[in-house]
Amino acid sequence: MQIEQIYTGCLSQGAYYITSKGEAAIIDPLRETQPYIARLKRDKVKLKYVFETHFHADFVSGHIDLSEKTGAPIVYGPNANPEFEAIIATDGQEFKIGDVTIQVLHTPGHTMESTTYLLIDPKGKKHAIFSGDTLFIGDVGRPDLAQKAASMTQEQLAAILFHSLRDKIMTLPDDVVVYPAHGAGSACGKNMSKETISTIGNQKETNYALRADMTEAEFIKEVTEGLLPPPAYFGMNVAMNKKGYESFETVLNHGMKAIKVSDFEAVAEDSGALILDSRENQDFAEGHIPQSINIGIDGSFALWVGELIVNVKQPIILVTAIGKEEETVTRLSRVGFDNIIGHLEGGFEAWKEANKEVDTVKRITAKTFEKEFDLGKSKVIDIRKESEYKAEHVNDAYLRPLAEINDWIEEINPKEHFYMHCGGGYRSMIAASILQARGFRNFTEIKGGFAEMAKTNIPKTDFVCQSKVLKSN
Known part of the structure; x- marks a missing residue:
């Protein structure tokens, strides 16, 4: 018996590869299936089942393609x-993979189809659970995402989740390993640990939602408090996972189409495509195609694309670092952005050489900002998360999180200058590109963000200042 967690950091997602006696199962696979198929071939095992814990909202699973290519049922x-076509299992149903057993534990609450898979080893011992979004390390799945589909309130779903956890998961032996999605x-949660593996016993001791003395009312209150609005693309990813999608190879072939500099502007205009520049933020700052949006491939790329572009059907043309074309298309496809028309041939260097x-x-x-900053006169916009801002921020800075830019951009006075920063420069360059694409030029972005500003003598505070309005009177 072998269990491998295949963790993808940029999505904070765990897929699972299980083998026993020449057979295999894969749980919650990513969109691109070739790495799994290559692994199956290398290990000389046959894929028997593709297990899905629920209809994922934050990424497009590879279940359909993987099933079609291997013949393994979903x-x-x-x-x-x-x-x-899929097997819809009953609660308690068992599936054999070699000499191990996967038992279905129906654990609704995050969604109504949410299921935890219990692995029983060859000796009959309950060894591990694959908990999907029902139980995380340090948290549980948010109960607000499936309200519309379930025709329930988040409080009603939270109550169902409370009983799923206590009746199906907390009754398992303390040494059972927990593998979350x-x-x-x-x-998909609000308080997840950086750890990606734990045990039932450890979670009973450390997970706020599994306190033994917790009442149902307390659970509902705690898991529904402080939930941020889900990214708009979540519903579209659920639909793709439920209804089906184009094969990954088709999406990749489209995205790998090279568009010549001479044709680029016409293609962009005719298609109504968004120009997405995935290069490093410093490279973008020094030069980019006008109206393009920068979301760097070397950060939480897919998550910010989904958060800010919103519509997965939006046509996209890519500008990437040379050699990063396939990776960029792959990571976009993982969150359902399949309408990729192609990429700029030769990258931005070719654009410059053509004198475009x-x-x-x-x-x-940050050092220059320290010299220019005038407390009470300089306007500063902090686009980090509220928790980061509360920990410490520049005196009198305005909190305007990047995720909410489509709301607060309307408050900006285009005639009033402001400084803008995030934690390290990644998010603030995204914001800068969006602002400039919408005609705003009245700002200065700070390289290195608060991480560099913290090393200066710029006045800072951890006291939460009263929220301000960005418009001038």
Whole structure:
């Protein structure tokens, strides 16, 4: 028996590969299936089942492609109603993989079809659970995402989750290993640990939602408090996972189409495509195609694409670092952005060599900002999360999280200058690109963000200042 967690950091997502006696199972696979198929071939094992814990909202699973390529059936728990062929298991149903058993534990609450898979080893011992979004390390699945589909309130779903956890999971032996679908950074929970593996016993001791003395009312209150609005693309990913999607190879072939510099502007205009530049933020600041949006591939790329672009059907043309084209297309496909028309042939260097128009972002160092900053006169916008802002921020800075830019951008006075920063420069360059694409030029972005500003003598505070309005009177 072998269990491997295949963790993808940029999505904070865990897929699982289980083998025993020449047979295999894969749980919650990623969109691109070739790495799994290569692994099966290398290990000389046959894929027997593809298990899905629920209809995922934050990524597009590879279940359909993987099933079609291997012949392995897809398995869901009770209440699932996919629009493709699948085994809809009953609560308690067992599946054999070699000499291990996977038992279905229906654990609704995050969604009504949410299912935990219990692995029983060859000796009959309960060894591990694959808990999907029902139980995380340090947290539980948020109960607000499936309200519309279930025709229930988040409080009603939370109550169901309370009993799923206590009746199906907390009754398992303390030494049972917990393998969740996500870790810190995922929007599917609010308090996830950076750890990606734990045990039932450890979670009983450390997970706020599994306190032994917790009442149902307390649970409902605690798991529904402080939930941020889910990214808009979540519903579209659920639909793709439930209804089906184009094969990954088709999406990749489209995205790998090279568009010549001479044709680029016409293709962009005719298609209504968004120009997405995935290069490093410093490279973007020094030069980019006008109206392009920068979301760097070397950060939480897919999550910010989904958060800010919103519509997965939006046509996209890519500008990438040379050699990063396939990776960029792959990571976009994982969150359902399949309408990729192609990429700029030769990258931004080819654009410059053709003497095409180039735009830049006004960016200064934290040291320069320290010299220019005038308390009470300089306007500063902090686009980090509220928790980061509360920990410490520049005196009198305005908190305007990047995730809410489509709301607060309307408050900006285009005639009033402001400084803008995030934690390290990644998010603030995203914001800068969006602002400039919408015609705002009245700002200066700070390189290195608060991490560099913290090393200066710029006045800072951990006291939460009263929220301010960005418009001038």
